[in-house]
Amino acid sequence: MKYISEFRNAEIAKGLAQKIQEAVDPNRQYALMEFCGGHTHAIHRYGLPSLLPKNIELIHGPGCPVCILPIARIDYAIALSHLPKVILCSYGDMLRVPGSDQYSLLKARAKGADVRMVYSIDDALKIAEQNPSQEVIFFAIGFETTTPPTAVALMQAQAKKLKNFSIFCNHVLTPIAMHTLLENTTEPSPNLDGFIGPSHVSIVIGSDAYKNVAEKFQKPVVIAGFEPLDVMHSILMLVKMINAQEYGIQNQYTRAVSSTGSTQALKLIEKTLELRDTFEWRGLGWIRHSALQIRKEFDAFNAELRFPLNIPEGKEHKACECSRILRGVKKPQDCKLFATACTPENPLGSCMVSSEGACAAHYAYGRIS
Amino acid sequence: MTTEIFKAKPKINLKHGVVEMNHGAGGRATHQLVEQLFMPAFDNPWLAQAQDQASFQVEPSRLVMTTDSHVISPLFFPGGDIGSLAVYGTINDIAMAGAKPLYLSASFILEEGFALRELQKIVLSMAKAAREAHVAVITGDTKVVEKGKGDGVFITTTGIGAVPQHVNITHKLSPEDKIILSGFIGDHGIAVMSQRQNLQFNTDLISDSAPLHELTKTMFEAVPHLNCLRDPTRGGLAGTLNEWANHYDVGFFIDENAIPVRDAVRGACELLGLDPLYVANEGKLVTVCSASDAEKVLIAMKAHPLGKQAAVIGEVIADSNCFVQMKTIFGGTRIVDWLTGDQLPRIC
The missing domain is CATH 3.30.1330.10 (PurM-like, N-terminal domain)
Structure with a gap:
């Protein structure tokens, strides 16, 4: 426990807040994007905005795996859950995300589909072993953080020769998303001064993974841990880099992140998954080489091959601004639906579902600021 | 025969x-x-x-x-x-x-x-x-x-x-009234969760399930007028405070540091991505009383085995938005909203 409480120390926070206050140039604005939903959650849960100078603006990025999944993929998962003899497993938040016509996996369950919430893909493997006469499909989502467990599950399923287990793979990649965000010229994201860089993702892929994007667009990126002191410290580092007009990568989260990442995890991913030609992101559109698919050697566990379905283009709620909010072009409170028609109880867009989503976090914690 | x-x-x-x-x-x-x-x-x-x-x-x-x-x-x-x-x-x-x-x-x-x-x-x-x-x-x-x-x-x-004749719950809340909690939150929800089939983890934690009528009796003997009283079961402490804020048309300002949470509950919540403020209790109560009565109520509660860890955790504020706000352990301020959906299925 001490390892956690040390990173939430209010006295040290006060000191850091003071240092940030001293470091900022009062004559300018600092627009910082926290890429990950985990940071968004930490920022709001600990009330960080109330500790920061007014001219530091934190903009939520697209780093919430639940939020960036396009409606068509959710519709696909829902259609899978309604197939006969199927048990569809996924993480809790995914069950509530609305697909087309506000239909969700939870609603599918209420209508009789066997949809189960699991805490890890390992549980889905167990369910498959315990139910040999049923088809168990794991709805895999997430950035590089949740990818290694999927890789391990594929290898285990192969080793155990499971006949009734498959994965609906939706793993996406982080650096390319950052690239796309900065490259968008038709509807540019606000002039971002710097990034609070991914935490757990970077443990897997290493801090060097963002080098190209940081250099190409001349932006400072500070890899930051998820504890509130990590975030404060990273903000101070970013402010100093911005003031000195430096760009490139700095690593605040040195206790976990190396420059090259986890060789072992990367090997597992390499062995089981490969780049997709293209993949649709909510908010960012179709991005080449931005996601992973299951390698041929593991075809037997690829739910998309075993249950090929024709899913029509997903229908977004017309007034939903999730796609712009995910790029930092708009803020949750700029959306007409925010806190009126769209609430955590009745989410109309994906950003209102996960506690890491910009709208949900802003709704739950931020309405006073 | x-x-x-x-x-x-x-x-x-x-x-x-x-x-x-x-x-x-x-x-x-x-x-x-x-x-x-x-x-x-x-x-x-x-x-x-x-x-x-x-x-x-x-x-x-x-x-x-x-x-x-x-x-x-x-x-x-x-x-x-x-x-x-x-x-x-x-x-x-x-x-x-x-x-x-x-x-x-x-x-x-x-x-x-x-x-x-x-x-x-x-x-x-x-x-x-x-x-x-x-x-x-x-x-x-x-x-x-x-x-x-x-x-x-x-x-x-x-x-x-x-x-009893002398008991009076006023159902009127005014700014500066104190919020008192009877002890550690989240024990019940986490103890139950630790036993779930798909989620077994080892903990010595036991449910706080207990009858509270003797504790309330002691409290009303000390101070016959309390403003409101509730046992924060499903939805946890956050649920109760939000219900009150809406019902009585006030806001609350609480201090995260003052809320008693066991390390075991804190640790399990950290691991499972839960917030103890929303976890169910079955042997805790929360009350609001005037600032002048708070000390007397607190002494009475602490004298009872079920109120030993009782603490003043915050106060009533005027707020037309009826928000529950909290000073976090980190020193920042944030809203404590209602629980959305179900943190734990079927806990009581």
Whole structure:
């Protein structure tokens, strides 16, 4: 426990807040994007905005795996859950995300589909072993953080020769998303001064993974841990880099992140998954080489091959601004639906579902600021 | 000899038997279950009247009545079971009106195939809980549903209590009134969760499930006027405070540092991505009283075993948005919103 409480120390926070206050140039604005939903959650849960100078603006990025999944993929998962003899497993938040016509996996369950919430893909493997006469499909989502467990599950399923287990793979990649965000010229994201860089993702892929994007667009990126002191410290580092007009990568989260990442995890991913030609992101559109698919050697566990379905283009709620909010072009409170028609109880867009989503976090914690 | 045979009462097999449909059909099997299991366990003169209702006298006073259904899974958990929980849950709802709990009814919905041995354990636990709390279970009902249509046992208890003359809950909240919490939050929810099939983890944590009427009695003896009183069960402390803020049209400002949370609960919440503020309690209460009474209430609470860790956790503020705000352990300020969806399924 001490390892956690040390990173939430209010006295040290006060000191850091003071240092940030001293470091900022009062004559300018600092627009910082926290890429990950985990940071968004930490920022709001600990009330960080109330500790920061007014001219530091934190903009939520697209780093919430639940939020960036396009409606068509959710519709696909829902259609899978309604197939006969199927048990569809996924993480809790995914069950509530609305697909087309506000239909969700939870609603599918209420209508009789066997949809189960699991805490890890390992549980889905167990369910498959315990139910040999049923088809168990794991709805895999997430950035590089949740990818290694999927890789391990594929290898285990192969080793155990499971006949009734498959994965609906939706793993996406982080650096390319950052690239796309900065490259968008038709509807540019606000002039971002710097990034609070991914935490757990970077443990897997290493801090060097963002080098190209940081250099190409001349932006400072500070890899930051998820504890509130990590975030404060990273903000101070970013402010100093911005003031000195430096760009490139700095690593605040040195206790976990190396420059090259986890060789072992990367090997597992390499062995089981490969780049997709293209993949649709909510908010960012179709991005080449931005996601992973299951390698041929593991075809037997690829739910998309075993249950090929024709899913029509997903229908977004017309007034939903999730796609712009995910790029930092708009803020949750700029959306007409925010806190009126769209609430955590009745989410109309994906950003209102996960506690890491910009709208949900802003709704739950931020309405006073 | 023949008449002896007709008079003999066949024993139900509590050791190896299971609940059968005819246990709820109103015939001989129902009668046997009531006579051999429920009656001896709850044993009291009102139940012994053996009628479809219990008849009792009460002193003239303001009465309160409440009902609560219990559908917890698993049925047995560290620190309690569905039986004791069904007694304490209803006692606490009565106690939160400042009332003395008098009588309970108990209604059982049993699933066909449920082991009678387990049912007996639950009923005995329920009877023990009621006896220790000096409350009698004076009437009841049993129904059986087909296998697969229930989850072992569901229990509904209804309770009646009497409010002593001196007790006054004002239901009026003003800025600067103090919020007092009786002790550690989240023990029940996490203890139950630790036993779930897909989520077993090792913890010494036990549920805080307990009857609170003696604690409230002590509090009202010290200060007869409390502004409001509630046991924060489902939805946790955050749920109760949000309900109050909306109902009484005020805001609350609480201090995260002042809220007692055990390390084990904090750790489990960290791991599971939960917030202790939303985790259920079954033996805690939260009250609001005037700033001038706060010290007296706190002393009275601390003098009772169930209120030893009582603490002032914040105060009422004027706020037309009716927000619950919190100074975080980190020194920042944020909103504590209602719980969305279900943090833990079926915890009470």
